[in-house]
Amino acid sequence: MARMIPLLDEERLRAMVSRAEARFYAVCRDQLPNDFLVIYSANWLYRDGRGRVNEGEADFTLVSPTLGILAVEVKGGGVHFDPAVGAWHSIDRNGRSNPIKDPFRQASSERHALLDQIAGHANWRQFGGERFTLGHAVVFPDIHDAVPLLGPDRQRDIVGVNADLGDVSDWVRRVMRFWHQPIDAPLGVRGVRVIEGILCNPIDVRPVLRATVDQAEAHRVRLTANQAKVLRVIGGRRRAVVSGGAGTGKTLLAVEKAKQLADQGLNVLLLCYNRPLANFLAQGLRDTPRIQAQSYHQLCDQRARLAAQAGRDVLAEATQAYPGTGEKLLFDLQLPFALALSAEVLQEGFDAVVVDEAQDFSDEYWLGVEMLLSDQERGHFYIFIDQNQALYSRIAALPIEDEPFRLTMNCRNTAPxxxxxxxFYRGDxxxxxxxxxxxxxxxxxxxxxxxxxxxxxxxxxxxxxxxxxxxxxxxxxxxxxxxxxxxxxxxxxxxxxxxxxxxxxxxxxxxxxxxxxxxxxxxxxxxxxxxxxxxxxxxxxxxxxxxxxxxxxxxxxxxxxxxxxxxxxxxxx
Missing domain, CATH: 3.40.50.300 (P-loop containing nucleotide triphosphate hydrolases)
Structure with a gap:
């Protein structure tokens, strides 16, 4: 009997909307060997061929220590495919036809999303995993003949029909033989555990940045499923933008990302605009020496003083470049330019930079921030932003051009x-x-x-x-x-x-x-x-x-x- 996540009893299976998914769940549970891990209804974020961020859901992910990983899409009822226009339709028991997404393209996207998350995750790199067999398949439990469904990208080996569910173990072995390459290595029991940790473990972070209700409030905050997905996916990317409205957990995620990077032995700069927030973050992270939490202008001032100690007055040079007096000129132009100049003097940089409240950073800020990376090509750079919170009217072009990952759940405020x-919000x-x-x-x-x-x-x-x-x-x-x-x-x-x-x-x-x-x-x-x-x-x-x-x-x-x-x-x- 396979190990199922989540473990559903018969009552919950009967309550499932998709009878086809309930049936496939039951046959996997009852027929697959006990070393199999079966994950039902897992959520993914992935980029398509055009670089756009998409959200998807894998119906089933099968993980075997000997065979590898298989993403399975399940489609109930009848189906019709029109090759002339590439359109798919489902056919219900009353003969009604409804358009659906291409199930094979869905399964393929799920396979790429799995690889994106596993191969890019720090736990997988630390494990030292080799290339493994990774495939996708589509199962039609209510269809008896697979031939009408076949095509160049729909080989019989990756299609499951009603008859295949009689011996689903044999069907899975056939599918994985189709995907196996000579250089693929088995995952092993440890590899399965690592992948389970990447895909299934909840993400818990200590609320170091909350205005605490009570000093004894030491309970942990479980991120929403959406937040957990974002944190897992950006774990495999060296540069990313995360966007969300107030209360969606951006600062919480920024802190957790900084801590993950520090745990990998990297020196991290956690930067924000607001001084009170920076002070609060620094206090909460005081026992994490690899993380330096500062406000942007605190950083500018510190770097200018260090450069002066090294024999170069970068703030004086910035004042010559942008002559004049007043706080606005100082904060908007002179200090940002001094920060950029400091990189020519100071050798100390950071392996990773995490920026919170990026909506309050102007174009002039970003050059100096990027120059703080010790390796500007391969350094880690993450930006967290709420375009609706730009109180200081400095919305700028972000230095990371990729489409942002989006947080979609308010986890701070009550509903009223x-x-x-x-x-008052304008955005997703x-x-x-x-x-x-x-x-x-x-x-x-x-x-x-x-x-x-x-x-x-x-x-x-x-x-x-x-x-x-x-x-x-x-x-x-x-x-x-x-x-x-x-x-x-x-x-x-x-x-x-x-x-x-x-x-x-x-x-x-x-x-x-x-x-x-x-x-x-x-x-x-x-x-x-x-x-x-x-x-x-x-x-x-x-x-x-x-x-x-x-x-x-x-x-x-x-x-x-x-x-x-x-x-x-x-x-x-």
Whole structure:
């Protein structure tokens, strides 16, 4: 009896929509030898011949220590193929015809996706596996005659019909003989275990970058199936872009990718735009010495100082190239140019660079970043981006031209918060989370003092009545000037004996008071978003999107009647 993943009992098999897949599952389970591993309904990402990223699902993946690996596509009912137009149709029991994808092309794509993931995975390289037999086949359990289905790319050896299921072990051996090459080596028992680990093991990462609800929160976060697929596939690529909306786990994946590379003995630079996020990442990764986590401008400043110590003032040269003063000129042009110049002086580079928040990087940033790779041809370079979160208006052409791998599930926010935030999102569809939660609270007052009172009351309610820890609450301000509104709230917090940490993160027993822009990439269990009319007047919808998505479970929005009415019109459609 083969080992099945997942293991389905008879009740679950009877409940399957595809009777053909249920039947093939049962015959594999009952007839294949016990050294076989059979994986049902595995998901893949792969690139087609044009370099486009596609998502597919292998009906069955059969792994044998002696024969190799076989991707099997199963099609129930009758089928019809029109060679004149290359069209395939399924025929149900009532004789109705429906167009379907070419099952042989599907199976072939699944085979290539398997090779992509296995051969490129670090575990396979460490195992030192040799070339193995890898094939694909299509099974039609309800068809008795295979001859009408055959063609140049549809040899009888890779087609299974009803009669073949009487002895599926013999059929699998025949298929694998067709695919076997003289240079192929058996996987062996260890090889099967390695492949099982690559294709089936869940990916668990410690939440080093969450605003922790409790210091004792040490449970692990299981990535969604979609995230796990992306992380596995990019594991075999030296350069990749990962795209996703707020809450889809980009930063979580960026950290995990950096840790995987460090575990391989590589020196890794983990880079982001926001200083508070960089500090948080550095704190969480302080026990991982091979990873250097910094904000972009922290890195620029550090490299400029090191170059000066080596005898070359690259910042002075950058200032000569871009004369003038002011923070914008310094941050946008002078420091980026100084970073690029530092590569001419400093020999120290990185084996891998991982960039989070790439939407806030401009064209001027990327040259210096790429030059940090010790080997610019074969160095590892990964970019994580949300095109909808570009608060700093610096959207640039990315240095990696491949189509991005996309994350499609929000795994941070509750459904009410997700539904509100994604009204402001422009991009690929992001699935709503299954986690339900309380509705968003909207509080409108037209006077600043009344708004500050409302913010203070909400914070007091959460902490002193509902038992939320102070460090799990954040008040995010979009109003300007921020210092004035900080002061308004500080006065009320002092009166209510609530301790505020103004732009100081991870302070125990303190409520964080900060701006939305500075809090990008971070999250909190409970958020008060203090909205200013500036957002409406300047149409800063990205700020609203980012602000709303910072709250994991509880969200209250405070502002003028005008601002809240406008935002709620977006949210409610």
């Amino acid at each position: 918060i997700h539904e509100a935030a994604y009204r 569809a992001i699935d709503s989370p299954e986690l339900q939660g309380p509705p968003i609270t909207w509080i409108s007052h037209d006077k600043d003092a009344d708004q500050a009172d409302a913010v203070a009351r909400r914070v007091h309610q959460w902490i002193n009545v509902e038992g939320i820890e102070a460090q799990d609450v954040a008040v995010l301000v979009t109003k300007r000037p921020k210092a004035f509104y900080y002061s308004l709230l500080q006065q009320r917090a002092d009166a209510g004996k609530v301790r505020l940490a103004i732009e100081m993160h991870n302070q125990r027993s303190s409520v964080l008071l900060d701006t939305v822009a500075r809090f990008k990439g971070l999250e909190s269990q409970a958020v008060v978003l203090w909205l200013g009319d500036e957002v409406l007047d300047e149409e800063l919808w990205e700020t609203v999107y980012v602000g709303i998505t910072r709250g994991k479970t509880l969200l209250t929005v405070v502002g003028t009647q005008r601002s809240l009415q406008t935002v709620k019109e977006y949210v409610c459609g």
